[in-house]
Amino acid sequence: MKIIRTLVPLFAALAASHVHATDGYFAHGYGIKSKGMGGVGIALPQDALAAATNPAGMGLIGDRIDFGATLFQPRRESEISGSMNPDINRTYDANDSKNFVIPEFGYNRVISPDVTLGVSVYANGGMNTDYKEPIPLLGSSRPGVDLAQLFIAPTATWKVTPNHTLGIALNLAYQRFQAKGLQKFDNQNFTAYPGHVTNNGHDYSRGIGVHVGWIGQITDTVTLGATYRSKTHMSRFSKYKGLFAEGGDFDIPATYGLGIAVKATPALTLAADVQRIEYSDVDSVGRLSLSNLGAGNALGSANGPGFGWRDVDVVKLGASYQWNSQLTVRAGYNHSSQPVRSGETLFNVLAPGVVKDHVTFGATWVLPNKSELSFAYYHAFEEKVSGKNSIPDNFGGGEADLKMRQNALGIAYGWNL
Numbered sequence: 001m002k003i004i005r006t007l008v009p010l011f012a013a014l015a016a017s018h019v020h021a022t023d024g025y026f027a028h029g030y031g032i033k034s035k036g037m038g039g040v041g042i043a044l045p046q047d048a049l050a051a052a053t054n055p056a057g058m059g060l061i062g063d064r065i066d067f068g069a070t071l072f073q074p075r076r077e078s079e080i081s082g083s084m085n086p087d088i089n090r091t092y093d094a095n096d097s098k099n100f101v102i103p104e105f106g107y108n109r110v111i112s113p114d115v116t117l118g119v120s121v122y123a124n125g126g127m128n129t130d131y132k133e134p135i136p137l138l139g140s141s142r143p144g145v146d147l148a149q150l151f152i153a154p155t156a157t158w159k160v161t162p163n164h165t166l167g168i169a170l171n172l173a174y175q176r177f178q179a180k181g182l183q184k185f186d187n188q189n190f191t192a193y194p195g196h197v198t199n200n201g202h203d204y205s206r207g208i209g210v211h212v213g214w215i216g217q218i219t220d221t222v223t224l225g226a227t228y229r230s231k232t233h234m235s236r237f238s239k240y241k242g243l244f245a246e247g248g249d250f251d252i253p254a255t256y257g258l259g260i261a262v263k264a265t266p267a268l269t270l271a272a273d274v275q276r277i278e279y280s281d282v283d284s285v286g287r288l289s290l291s292n293l294g295a296g297n298a299l300g301s302a303n304g305p306g307f308g309w310r311d312v313d314v315v316k317l318g319a320s321y322q323w324n325s326q327l328t329v330r331a332g333y334n335h336s337s338q339p340v341r342s343g344e345t346l347f348n349v350l351a352p353g354v355v356k357d358h359v360t361f362g363a364t365w366v367l368p369n370k371s372e373l374s375f376a377y378y379h380a381f382e383e384k385v386s387g388k389n390s391i392p393d394n395f396g397g398g399e400a401d402l403k404m405r406q407n408a409l410g411i412a413y414g415w416n417l
Contacts, residue, residue, distance in 0.1 A: 022380050022406060023336040024312045024353050025147065026255070026277055028360075029053070030122045031104065032068045032412035036362015036376035037318025038332020040271040042259025043215060043225030044318075047374075047414055048106025051120035051155040053273075054213035054227040054259070055167030058108050058118045059157030068374070068412025070102040075405050076129060078349040080137065082398030083391065088136045089398070092349070094144070097130040104412070114159040120169070124149040124252075129350055134181060137346065137395055139198065143181025145350045146202070149252065150174040153211065163217040171209035173232045173252055178202045179243060179350070186242065191299040193242030200239040205250065207234035225259040231281060244284040245304035253278045253285070257314075267323075273316040279309040279339055286310075289347035307351055308344030313337045318360075330362040330376070342388040345400040352402040355380035371415035380406035 022028040029039025031049030041050065045057025047066040076094045083089050108118030130144040155169040182198035184190075191197050209232030215225045232252035241248035257275035264270050280286035287306035297303045318332035336356050340348050348354075362376035387399035 022355055022358055022378075023275075023314050023334070024277055024279055024309065024339045025149075025351070026124050027122070028334045028358055028378065029316070030120070031066070031106070032070070032374045032376045032410045033330065033362065033364065035070070035378060035408075035410055036330040036332065036360050036374070037271065037320060038316045038334040038358070038360050039314075040259065040261075040273045040316045040318040040332065042213070042227055042257050042273045043223045044259065044261040044269065044271045045215070047412070048108045048118060049104055049120050049122060051106070051118065051153045051167070051169045051211070052122040052151065054215065054225050055153070055155045055169040055211050056157055056165045056213040056215040056225065056227075058120075058155050058167055059116050059159055059165040060215065061108055063110050063417035064108045064414060065106070065417060066412055066414035067103070067105045068410060068414075069104070070376075070408050070410030072100045072102055072408045073098060073406065074100075074128075076352045077403050078135075078345075078352065079401040079403070080135070080391070080398060081401070083137075083396040084398070085136070085396050088396070092135055093132045094129040094349075094352070096132045096142070096144075097128070102410075109417070116157045118155050120151075120153045120155065122151050122153075124151070129352065131181065135349065137184065137391065138349070139181040139183035139185075141181045141183070141199070143350065144179075146176070146178045147351075148176045165215045167213045167215075169211040171211050171229065171232055173207045173209060173234065175205045175234060175237075175250065175252075176202050177205075177237050177240060177250070179240060182243070185299055191242040192301040192304070193247070196238075196240060196242035196248075197299065198243070203237040203239035205235040205237055207232045207252070209233075209252065221263040223261040225261075226257070227259075228254070228256040230254055231278070242300040244300065245287060245306055246283060246302055247300055250284045251282045253282050267321055269320045271318045271320075273314075275314040275316070277312045277314070280311050282306075289344050305347075307347055308341050309339040310337070310341065312339050326366045328364045330360075332360040334358040334360065338383075338385065340385050340402065342385060343390055345385055345387040345390040345402050346395070348402060349400055352385075352404050354385045354402050354404050355383045355406055357381045357383070369415075371413065374412045374414070376410045378408050380404075
């Protein structure tokens with residue numbers, strides 16, 4: 001346990017740095033092996049990051065430790081067109097910060113034939129931009145936001161029968177946020193709390209949620225899984241209580257899903273997950289933005305606007321092939337619905353989480369000492385959301401278009417204890 005007391009704080013500090021994700025601002029998968037298979041994992045645990053996807057998976061991986069990191073490279077930009085002020089009609093580059101490292105860590109211990117205890121440490125992000133020049137519609141300095149979410153998930157599992165495992169994890173959640181370049185909205189005409197909208201440095205919030213799951217071995221070749229993670233109620237961002245609804249409230253949405261894994265041949269495993277992320281249930285994320293900004297609906301107020309995000313439905317497909325006793329190769333595909341409405345693109349120049357389709361590849365090599373070295377690459381294809389009546393006339397009219405693509409390469413080292 002000494003290694004846990006040492007590594008968890010270290011990875012917590014690293015994961016709180018700038019991080020990104022792809023299904024909205026949730027990661028497309030957790031653990032390098034999962035990331036190489038399109039993010040599947042509800043019915044196919046492969047390492048000690050399993051609790052991030054389905055806590056029950058920790059009951060099937062044995063005594064194990066894993067740690068790794070992903071180099072993430074998003075590319076995002078926005079374009080203003082059709083404004084009555086022709087000087088602002090151009091493309092704005094949001095990539096002044098463009099290379100990020102996302103760490104991960106997991107540990108699991110079998111306590112008895114039916115019980116395991118472990119912990120997974122992982123991160124979300126994705127609402128991150130760092131523009132190279134001011135956007136006059138928003139403010140007088142370079143705009144951007146930085147949201148990072150860290151989860152430390154202590155997990156327990158119980159094998160209720162030889163073929164059915166239940167798991168429960170506490171999600172100890174930690175958030176960091178910063179906004180800049182939004183001076184246009186930092187006055188009594190737009191916010192309930194002037195001085196608490198922009199350029200106040202980083203602020204922090206904390207909360208606790210619950211994550212439960214089940215995995216069942218239905219036949220010798222078919223495994224099913226189900227998981228639910230509750231909405232996590234977070235403490236408020238006091239420095240930005242004039243930006244987020246309800247005085248700085250920014251909860252983490254609930255998510256749930258189903259998964260299947262099929263052993264098609266002794267060497268080939270196929271898996272699929274379906275997932276829903278309830279962004280619309282978090283007011284600061286789901287409420288309409290500028291279209292909801294008016295009398296009684298100021299930024300930061302109880303009825304204040306958000307980013308106008310829809311709920312997201314995700315389909316993940318993956319394949320794993322054991323080439324020989326040392327090498328396993330993986331591939332996958334991940335598709336999510338579009339969270340950003342075309343009429344809500346102006347505020348979302350700050351958070352253009354618009355990519356929908358990802359292809360992934362990965363492999364694991366078993367080393368002579370029986371430890372494992374894994375890697376994963378994934379690419380999110382460029383996606384564009386064109387604004388439709390997205391800039392109100394009192395802001396000069398016109399449209400804000402969003403564009404984003406992503407690449408990432410991850411590596412992990414793990415072993416059975």
